[in-house]
Amino acid sequence: MTSGLRRRLLVLLLVPLLLLALINAWFDYRSASNVAGQQDQRLAALLPLLADSIIAEGQKPGDPPVLLLAPAVDEFLSSPASAYSLCDPDGKALRGEAWMCDLAPTSREAEFHSEEYEGTTWRIVRQRQQSVLGEVVVVLADGSDPRQQWARAILFKVLLPNLVLLTLAAFAVRWAVARALKPLLDLRVAVESRSPRDLSSLDESASPEEVxxxxxxxxxxxxxxxxxxxxxxxxxxxxxxxxxxxxxxxxxxxxxxxxxxxxxxxxxxxxxxxxxxxxxxxxxxxxxxxxxxxxxRADARTMHAQPMQRVDLKALCEDILQHHLDDATAKHIDLGLDAQPASAHAHEWLLREALENLVDNAVKYTPPGGTVTIHCGLRGGVPFLSVEDDGPGIAPAERSRVLERFYRVKGTPGEGNGLGLAIADEIARVHHGHLTLESGNGGRGLKATLALPG
Structure with missing residues (x-):
């Protein structure tokens, strides 16, 4: 959900910026087109003045005609990005740039087109005009036409800055969206990290107002x-x-x-x-x-409010040993104790219940003549209780399922309810510990270990 929101926010914020950039480019193009249109009108207005600037033929046959340029024409031609040509109707250059006489107008209307010459794109206008020489073709060319510069201008003045702006905006918007959605992500983590048994209320004040x-x-x-x-x-x-x-x-x-x-x-x-x-x-x-x-009584949801106390694990194991000694003796089972001094901060009666169930299971399912050993002590600084037997054990594939309530492995001898290990596992969770099942010494039997916080 959050990644979808992030994508939608990014799209909703960046797409308008992209549209604004395109609209800006379109307005720039329209502006360049308007300026170019005005330039075309200026060129068309200069054509009659250029024709009127012809005052006489050349002194000798083949000499260019004599010109007296009108001030407006002279001002235009003073720019290095401008050129002119006077041609006869057959396309012969009379004066000016000969390359501009290639195309003769097909009518008496001014004809505009763009042409590239020596690396410059020229805006050229041609028209037939009457002069002292008769009918001539008057040609003016402008190399500074805004339409010809528009492609470069649109790249460096519009597209490139907008592309940089969009890139920076994408990073800025992504950072801002991530910051804005952080409370929502924290809420998701808080819900996902909860135990299925934790049904306490969430802190509404820590959530965004919209959530x-x-x-x-x-x-x-x-x-x-x-x-x-x-x-x-x-x-x-x-x-x-x-x-x-x-x-x-x-x-x-x-x-x-x-x-x-x-x-x-x-x-x-x-x-x-x-x-x-x-x-x-x-x-x-x-x-x-x-x-x-x-x-x-061992349900984790009901035990958090009850105070814990320091429990002597060795004394607890000795007491449980005495309680099950008669049952073990009746089956000729060697019930032993390997206890090291250790203590845990826990509910004493719950640990007793867990160890009772582990020892009862071990004595019940270990065949006559077998061995059951109760262990306690510290392992890596962590207190633990453990019951080990050399009975039939539990297959690795079944060890996670036997912790479920009322589940018994198929073919298990004797009578049982499938609750002993489930109770021990529940008690382990109450104490923020864990119950592990593994093979006993030499790969035989089962070893159930209840690790507890100190």
Whole structure:
């Protein structure tokens, strides 16, 4: 849009200048033509005077006739850019320039034409006139005809200055247009550089007056979209919160039922595998509700107003290790810790949620007898949390997609909701960090690293 505006402004400003230059050249040509017309009239008026200037024949046969030039004719011929000739009707030169006697007039009217001779373009007028010698052809030539000088004058006095003016004007107009459109370009950059989750209002006072209605409309749209998104977040949070209590109660009852001593009446008891399926379903449903609640609370649009604090990453990793140690031991997984002292300015409960999901995924998908290691420390001065396993890993082509909500790689064993990595990625964005997925040590398994600002 801006480049189109720039082109249109340049065209609208430069085309009138070009038209003015052409109009100026046309007026110059008209002026030269008027002057040339007046010069033709002057030459035509001098022809009878030149004929009357012949006062006698030459003293001897073949001698030129005797002239007594009229003052007007004498004044005209005093210029080096003028010439005359007296010719007989057959084209023989009687006096003056012989080269001007080549063409004889076909009538008694004055005949004008232009002719080039010895590098000069002459304006020549010829006419038959009566004199003391009888009928003669009187010829006058003017080498300073404005029409002949017009081409050079139009080049050096009109076209060349206007071309220089247009070139300078093009640069000046381009600079002025760029300066004038800079606020609009800044507005475009401000909108393009925004995160899709940033729906805060634009500063209307920083926008040009002509663009403020557009900025106002954008802000209004941002408010409507933000209100709709906020309503959806509240719904998810409220629904997940309301589901947690009955699901927790149901899970507790199923767990108690599964571990209860078999009742005497075997007819009312469910088979053991059915009880296990019911227990797994309640666990997954309860985990889904917890993850939905965590995802809603971790939304970047709702966390900017909440204060951060200094979080001890090593202590956090040790706590998470203790929390998942029993699950890892049950699968004969070696759950270890490689922690260096480090801290980050963050929301402690969000980092806990992210690390919980990364460790839970690693323990869940690593086969029995595998290894899961929790890392933390500084890398290039940047604090990080990392979980590495030697499980099946994730193909490079799928690593960007597994960060999407509810996406699971086809053929992934076990049950899951596809939210663990999405929650960790959302939490990374809340802290202006990033989550990277890569192969583990030796190219095996998966290593998920959460880089955080110091």
């Amino acid at each position: 403020r209605p557009l900025v106002h409309s954008l802000n209004r749209l941002f408010e409507l979209v933000n209100a709709q998104a906020e309503s959806q977040r509240r719904f998810i949070a409220d629904a997940a919160h309301q589901l947690r209590t009955p699901l927790a109660g149901l899970q507790a009852q199923v767990e108690a039922w599964a571990h209860a001593t078999p009742a005497a009446d075997a007819m009312v008891r469910l088979p053991a595998h059915e009880v296990a399926k019911l227990r797994d379903a309640t666990r997954r449903t309860s985990q889904l509700a917890s993850q939905l609640l965590a995802l809603s």
